[in-house]
Amino acid sequence: MTAGERPGLADATRGRLLYGGDYNPEQWPEETWHEDVRLMKAAGVNSVTLGVFSWSTLEPEPGAREFGPLDTLMDLMHANGIGVVLATPTASPPPWMGRLHPDTLPVTEDGRTEWWGGRQHFSHSSATYRRYAAAITEDLAARYGGHPALTMWHINNEYCTYDHGDEAAAAFRRWLRERYRTLDALNEAWGTAFWSQGYDTWDGILPPRLPHYLRNPGQVLDFRRFTSDMLLECYTAERDIVRRHTPHIPVTSNFMPLWFGQDAWRWAEEEDVVSVDLYPDPRDPLGAQHGALVQDMTRSQARGPWMLMEQAAGPVNWRGVNHPKPRGMNRLWSLQAVARGADAVCYFQWRQSRQGAEKFHSGMVSHAGEDGRTYQEVKRLGADLARIAPEVTGRHITAGVAVLHDWHAWWAGAHDGRLSSRVEYPDVLRAWHRALWQAHLTTDFAHPEHDLTPYPVVVVPQLYALTDASIDNLLAYVRQGGTLVCGFLTGVADEDDRVRPGGMDARLRELFGIRTLHEWWPLEAEETAACEGFRGTLWSEEIEPADPDHTIRYKGGELDGMPAVLRKGRAWYVSTLPEPEALRDLLARIAEGAGVRPVLDGLPEHVEAVRRGEVLFVLNHGREPVTVEVPGTHHDLLTDTAVTDRLTLGRYEVAVLRP
Structure with missing residues (x-):
């Protein structure tokens, strides 16, 4: 890497497809950690994300630092050849912060405070929150920046907070003054001549709080822009800290797909690695198309290979009815992501939690344990990714x-x-x-x-x-x-x-x-x-x-x-x-x-074909076997067999064909 050049996903993958997920060992006794490592190695896991929600563990009271368990985990991962994506824990402040500093808590549009006890309970505009976030980030970067297990930084998690409180109102006014310079320009942009809304002082401007009737569209539009920018300021503040310590280590923060509150085009320009969380509904007949849309969008934001930071190995826990993935679907959708440019396939989370709000959200190791179907499918996918990695990692996709x-x-x-x-x-x-x-x-x-x-x-x-x-x-x-x-x-x-x-x-x-x-x-x-x-x-x-x-x-x-x-x-x-x-x-x-044609002609209805570099992915999203015409002779990297002119795929099956 030359001076001034930013690191990227290739610096973390090092020729591999990253495979793993969020690991939350603070939920488990230390003896379980060693069992986890054994299962990870058996499944081909080469990357884990540590620390996403560990702020209260790392800083149990203001200014305290409890890094001993994280030291042990970093060393344990390195000793077993597993890289660490180290997260700053700032998405979920400890309860003491909200108790001692109520100004760090976000306020809804109708004036209600969002309290601790969940997550993402921080005001993006709070100077106090930002000060604590910078301090824990500084100490993490100083302590682990030189650790050989570190492969990437993960800032915060799923930035998604809104705030209509007083500190956010003051920040909104500063943002507006920077954007418009004068009240006349603001009044013109917002069309405040309608409904007698003209402002004669900056102090009269508030976030769009709950009104009697319809809100001013210009005000709402700018507040959405402001919110995206304030969250981005939080991200870049932490990013700049870790970059100062480790300019050679790439930095990311995970997008939620097509989330309303974040201008991801602008955010992507500030990231070394563009990553996304993707949870299609396994019962949705268009789930694969939703996946393809998010994958295409994320690849385009990354302008190349990207990272699937989170997906579910089985059911989630936040739909009205949470269905597991049928046999083979997890593998199918994971390989679809690789076909559409992912160089990292990861999950939330490694081991399914026994307590807490997401104990019914699946993990790579489910409550059924090592013998459960979920882990056995995870093992198969790990072997698949290792087989195809040399042929696809770093390769691009050409779209018409x-x-x-x-x-x-x-x-x-x-x-x-x-x-x-x-x-x-x-x-x-x-x-x-x-x-x-x-x-x-x-x-x-x-x-x-x-x-x-x-x-x-x-x-x-x-x-x-x-x-x-x-x-x-x-x-x-x-x-x-x-x-x-x-x-x-x-x-x-x-x-x-x-x-x-x-x-x-x-x-x-x-x-x-x-x-x-x-x-x-x-x-x-x-x-x-x-x-x-x-x-x-x-x-x-x-x-x-x-x-x-x-x-x-x-x-x-x-x-x-x-x-x-x-x-x-x-x-x-x-x-x-x-x-x-x-x-x-x-x-x-x-x-x-206009001269744009499919990769393959005559594809059956539920079959998807994508070419990544020289490799052709053919995916059957249907529940019935299909026959696909693939002119010429190819080598299926997944089965290590030759394919000439015609390919038969069973339900949810995939072929990865090299000419």
Whole structure:
């Protein structure tokens, strides 16, 4: 690593696929630790995360330090060839902190204090919390920065707190002054002329606390931006401490997938390793597609290999009904993550807890112990990962389609006063990604201001608010020969959630061949809009076309004869949400016209194929055996057998084929 170069995931993997998970040995007597190490080695575990929720153990009273057990564990892991991802414990402050320093506790929008007794009970704006967090992080980095077991730092855990209290209010005002400089600029951005909300002093501004009626959308939007930034400040403060001690050790913090409160594009730029926690519902027939979406998004944020920090080996404990994974599904979904770019496959947690709030959340070693199905499947997966690691670690994935996503557009479009509460941005995003996934097209995600030229096709499921720079980027992309497909409610507002004249930016209307967007027509739960060749759901629009090259029209009702889908040149606009098969077929035809095709032709319905580097992953997400055409001769790394032209996969089976 050269001077000034940041470390990355490769510095932790060292040519392996990392395999392991959160290890919480403070819950167990020391004799269990040695049994754990034996089971870890038998399962091929080469990485554990220590310390995530250990603050009260490490600092049982203010200023005290109890590092003896952690010393023993670090030495034990190193002696057995297991690397340590060492976490700062700052996600769960000890009870003494809230008791002695109530200012560290977050406050809800209706003024209630969130007390200790759970986790994530900290105010991101509290100077006291930040001081204690920095102190424990400093001491951990000083003590273990030179330990040979250390492979990565893990800061905090699943940053997800909001705070509407007084200290957060003061921080919000400072953030706003930095953003707007003057009250006139703030009043303009928030549109405070509406409902007599104009501010004459900074001290009058509060977080969006519980109002009598609808809140100011501009205020809410900025508070969401502020919250993401405050949490990021907490992260970077701890990151900078450990970097000062160990500039050669990569740093991460785990994202929750598609979480509303965190601009993960911006966060990813501050991380050496991008990691995510992923918990699809094993009963969800689209669970694998949800996994693929999160994996594609995380890989795109990482711009390469990424880390699956948490998944469940069996059931979780926070759904209404928590089902285990059927035999083979844990292996299938883990290998799916590797296929889509993961160089680390980890779990919460190693050993299932006997006490506490998550004692029914599964572990790699379940309550059934070594002989239980869960651990036996974990052992098999560890052997699989060791077999394929030399051929896949560090390898990249090439996608022909980019899906555009932006948290700020999501935040702006989520206001309570929108036209349809049935239009939820994540659902629209999933529907479009599902269509591409079922068309067997490999996708990346991108921000609307990213360089889009590597992609023959760019799709925009929905970006309600777009900056001028984003719009200019889309126009330039089409001018340079790219194919753009946009869904409804795109380009409606600017970055201040100010509706653009005409209900859609004029440049976009010209791009798509729209003269006038007269009205938005949201659809009821059981209502559909008949179109030529398919039915639309969720939404429709009254559009007067200008000079499109192609249209698909509504049939019947108020919009009869008006365009549901328009194309002008290489730019498409879809004013409804076609039913799943129709959206899949539409996007597949557009992609094929742009030269983008699946990795394999003629794939059965439940089969997924992804090429990572030179290796082809073929995954059967169905419960019945399937036969897949794979032209040529390949070597299946998992079974060490030759495969020529045709492959048979049983339920939930995977093949990893090298040419």
